[in-house]
Amino acid sequence: MYSLLQELIHEAESKYLGQSDLVKLLQEMASMRPRLAVYRYLRDNEVYIFQKVADELLAQLPQEKTRNIENCLRHWLSITRYSAMAMLLNNPEYLQRHLLEWLTDIVRVYEYQHISKKLHSLLISRLKEELPDNGIKYIEPFLNQAQAHIENVH
Amino acid sequence: MISVGDLLKSRKTLKGNYFAPYAYVQGDFELGLLETRLGARLIALPEVFLQGVYEGLQHELGDASSLVLYNCGRWWGKSFFRRFQQEVTQYYEIPLAQMEMVEFLSCFKQCWKTHGWGTIEFNFDYYPHGLIVIYTTNSPFAAAAPKGKGFACQLEAGILASFFSQLTGENLDCLQTSCESMGAPLNSFILGIQERIKMAKTWLQEGHDHTSILELLCNTQVNKEG
Structure with a gap:
């Protein structure tokens, strides 16, 4: 969760996350x-x-x-x-x-x-x-x- | 029968690495402060600054710069020991003197690494002869020093001498016997009582290497009254 979140935060910076990243995030949250x-x-x-x-x-x-x-x-x-x-x-x-x-x-x-x-x-x-x-x-x-x-x- | 309940209640710690980098290096970024997890201040030194220190000292003091750096290291080591002792004691809830040797060394190694000073290893094979051999790699001091101009880790040698003098209550000295800045794969140090390190210094100046100095030290007794 933590490393994925960090990765996504760094990737997003000044733009919105793409669909595939949001799916990854949702999957990660679902397993929480x-x-x-x-x-x-x-x-x-x-x-x-x-x-x-x-x-x-x-x-x-x-x-x-x-x-x-x-x-x-x-x-x-x-x-x-x-x-x-x-x-x-x-x-x-x-x-x-x-x-x-x-x-x-x-x-x-x-x-x-x-x-x-x-x-x-x-x-x-x-x-x-x-x-x-x-x-x-x-x-x-x-x-x-x-x-x-x-x-x-x- | 082992009682797990009793194991959990014992004074022996279940805590891990106090110096884990993400946990240890904290900061009040609003105030521009980097701090340890217990609030002691840390600063980041750029490599160029260290290069400037070596250049400046060499220019002003010539060969005496080694001694100045060693004494700065000793001074630094004294404070470093106090901070280390305070933080480790507070975190593990056990006085440093009562900590198991292996746990203490593990803490020291992790501390060294997390401060960005490279890695450090101890060799106690020569302990019966009153010596501890220490190796460091990726030293920021050796990296910043002029290449091929002699031993460059006097700061580290000073820190080690002072730290272990405080820890053992003996007046110890530390001599560097190989250096990354001179093309060696690691930096070697010999730690021992002052009389022995004095002899080792002479052999080093005569051109003996790390291994041969250790052999000579093992074969030589010191007359403490002398």
């Missing part, structure tokens, strides 16, 4: 309602969703130190919050600049990529089950973007 619904759901069910993910994660990684799992969970709580805003703005760059870049060195030190991979997959499965009206399609690209970023940290 379901995005907001997903945002509200994530906000109101944060503890419920993540507690389920945490319990499954502990069961699947019995050898892993709890502290490592906690660190990874804490960062994924953060990733999901920033992803939710990036989803509202429909702007992957928001997630990149506001969180992922900053997280790069931290992930390198914590070395929890293997936990993150499991956590991401559990979170996606959980959200697929829980989010009504196929809402997963709005948030999933941002969660995938974060997981891809974490996987690429060496």
Whole structure:
């Protein structure tokens, strides 16, 4: 939304927008309602969703130190919050600049990529089950973007 | 059992990058002010102005201009540290001293980048020898300095020396050992206590390069009483 709006504002300047741009704008605005619904759901069910993910994660990684799992969970709580805003703005760059870049060195030190991979997959499965009206399609690209970023940290 | 509720209540932050460019650089455009998101003033320096600073100082002071720039950097670094400390502490709600090292460095790197000073990386491999090696790229100072006329990032060296002196409580010095303005792919700096950097300066003047200076420093002990 935000990047598209900016693009349209820059494009318009001293002229009226053309029909195709107005259609793009309308489509973007139409998708705002379901995005907001997903945002509200994530906000109101944060503890419920993540507690389920945490319990499954502990069961699947019995050898892993709890502290490592906690660190990874804490960062994924953060990733999901920033992803939710990036989803509202429909702007992957928001997630990149506001969180992922900053997280790069931290992930390198914590070395929890293997936990993150499991956590991401559990979170996606959980959200697929829980989010009504196929809402997963709005948030999933941002969660995938974060997981891809974490996987690429060496 | 991990309690997510407790994780959310812990003092550890869920906040991300305070220095994210769109959020950090704000302004009161009506009053012609650029500001950080907490209201400290920022100004944009045109490259031509920096070129003028290098030309002017060289013309007036000759070789002494390097020392002047280094001392300006030290002065700048002192204020920069205060601002950084204040803003980071306020935003993350944790004193800088209690912040995890990796989070602190991540903040510093993002801060450097968002101010338009290029990128900065730290190498702690030489930390057991009392040294921190720092690399910067896309330095606006190296870009504005005359090409091939010697090391040009004295301002950055001064900022780094002063910033980390304040942070560690030690009196540190910083020496530049490679420079983009001399055709190097990056700017290298060695940060350490003054006695060691003094020795490194001598080796640099004798023509040793970055790697060889580091080797020499690692093989040499400093007699602190001496």
